[in-house]
Amino acid sequence: MRATILNCTLKPSPEESNTDALAEVVAAGLRQLGTEIRTIRLVDHNIKPGVSSDMGEGDDWPRIREEVLNSEILVVATPTWVGHPSSIAQRMLERMDAMLSETKDDGTPVAYNRVAGVVVTGNEDGAHHVISEISGGLNEIGFTIPGQAWVYWNMGPGPGPSYTDTDHGHQYAHQVAGLMAKNLYATAVALRENPVPASVDRGED
Structure with missing residues (x-):
């Protein structure tokens, strides 16, 4: 089993990322279940604006897209800014828009039979709104x-203090992160054994 974590922090490496720290708790839970993890900090890459899978020379998104499609599990991790996902997270969803019309050889949309979850951090309210926006977009894509399948x-x-500045709320968040990892893994296994078909025969009316 493979999982890709897309960290949508605005902080470039090697700057410390609170979002990365919480996402790593989910990653640890997935590793315990035997999952191979790849974490990509999107701000470190040149992801051009647009709604195509390849925006041409200098665009790093095609390689990132390949990592996502080579994984059964996707975790999107984002900070909260003014009650919304980061601009990096929004750009990620815009680039994934192309997947709506992309299919495998059997006609199945490319994102089908993959599971996704969301990690959100921030020292302000709005986490449930951010989770809804990211989850809704990923679900529409397939x-x-x-x-x-989320933790915040x-x-x-x-x-106020950031996630790495305090232990406040960590016990509960880590408990939820562990449950998130188990649910992502269990659903990915179920889809691997019983994939969503390219088409459904509804039979005679």
């Missing part, structure tokens, strides 16, 4: 979103 951490409205 990913399966299991129950409890924040300090509530207003300024």
